[in-house]
Amino acid sequence: MRPTRWRRSTYAVVGVVVVLVIAAVVTAAALLANRPTPQKVAVEPAPAPATARPGVVPVSDTADEPTPAGLAAALAPALADPNLGKFTGRVTDAFSGQELWAQGAHVPMQPASVNKVLTTAAALLTLDRDARLTTRVLSTSPGVVVLVGGGDPTLSAAPRGQDTWYRDAARIVDLADQVRRSGVAVRTVQVDVSAYSGPTMAPGWDPLDIDGGDIAPMESVMLDGGRTQPVSVDSARSRTPALDAGRALAVALHVDPATVTVLPSAATGKEIASVQSPPLMERLRDLMNASDNVMAESTGRQVAAALHRPQSFDGAVGAVLNALERADIDTGGVHLVDSSGLSVDDRLTALTLDGVVNAAAGDTEPKLRPLVDLLPIAGGSGTLSNRYLDTAAGRAALGFLRAKTGSLTATNSLAGVVTDASGRVLTFALLSNEAGPSGRTALDAVAATLRSCGCRT
Incomplete structure (x- = not known):
């Protein structure tokens, strides 16, 4: 989950509440100081119980329509x-x-x-609305595994217990754990980005917007939406998001990340690991x-x-x-x-x-x-x-x-x-x-x- 920050409106609301409380205390003190001492001690009547009626009030269909x-x-x-x-x-x-x-x-x-x-x-x-995107790992030949992108931009390389940019994001560490449990001895990691086709940058996009943090080249697997500093609002984006994701898996599997390559075509093999994105509504x-x-x-x-x-x-x-x-x-x-x-x-x-x-x-x-x-x-x-x-x-x-x-x-x-x-x-x-x-x-x-x-x- 991304870090949270108080907004100016929050401070304003809190400030108004504080001022009102102080004013109420001062007013009450003044009234008590000026009130005459009663001749007899009496039990004050109990105040009426407070009531609350929360609820969503619908707008009226018969309200006047503007001309x-x-x-x-x-x-x-x-x-x-x-x-x-x-x-x-x-x-x-x-x-x-x-x-x-x-x-x-x-x-x-x-x-x-x-x-x-x-x-x-x-x-x-x-x-x-509950649809999720799946990122998989295939075993294609002895010692070779392939990270297969399924279009999930929320995948993160953050360790467990550490914040990710997107809430409830899938994690590379979970893929790595499943690969180890499969018994495959990994020597090489490859990346399959075949789910997406065509160029990775749209006409009319400024490449400088990658460094500015507005966009990443569109590849079918990336980490934290391509952010290079996952929980920073000022983060630049990566120019090689799929390669970065493959290297993160390699590191988690204790494989040299410098050997990671992106495949020119779709891979085939036995699925040995998978993780899923948050549901569609959360992503929307x-x-x-x-x-x-x-x-x-x-x-x-x-x-x-x-x-x-x-x-x-x-x-x-x-x-x-x-x-x-x-x-x-x-x-x-x-x-x-x-x-x-x-x-x-x-x-x-x-x-x-x-x-x-x-x-x-x-x-x-x-x-x-x-x-x-x-x-x-x-x-x-x-x-x-x-x-x-x-x-x-x-x-x-x-x-x-x-x-x-x-x-x-x-x-x-x-x-x-x-x-x-x-x-x-x-x-x-x-x-x-x-x-x-x-x-x-x-x-x-x-x-x-x-x-x-x-x-x-």
């Missing part, structure tokens, strides 16, 4: 911010599915990480909350495998779009080259993006409903944990707005759900390209407006 004119008028001031640059968006009523406001919703835009909404939705539509939570690019690419390839397509960039993109089209989601104008949104060549429309979120928030696709729960919460979790805290409108949206974020140079995006002031649930997709220096806060202001108004005028 298109009212919504347009409310959004106008925020949309006037020049830092939005080239901007498109769409807002839809979650209950009725009616489009309430749109601007350039059919225009293809660079999406950044909101592309992960499509990948996650396709996974929910095609994969079992990491994907969405941390905006994990490697996890997104791995998930896209799982969708491809389920639809009998190559586990490659092209195969994953085709499978994701096919899964959405089969769910009657409009994908016209969409051009994707990866499953994460990291590529500058990706293009996505607000119409498609909002269509996915609306299908999840409404009743048309029950399999998509978990997508809403996977969206980060404004001021509370994931990539939104430190946003919406600096303005009155932003603070009003805390807890009421959930969205997937996207951010690349001069590109900002948001897609999610919000409950407005009338108690009506709205879905939205907002895409900003060629943005100014405060483009992200300008986009947050647009989304916060959806919470602050009933928009009936």
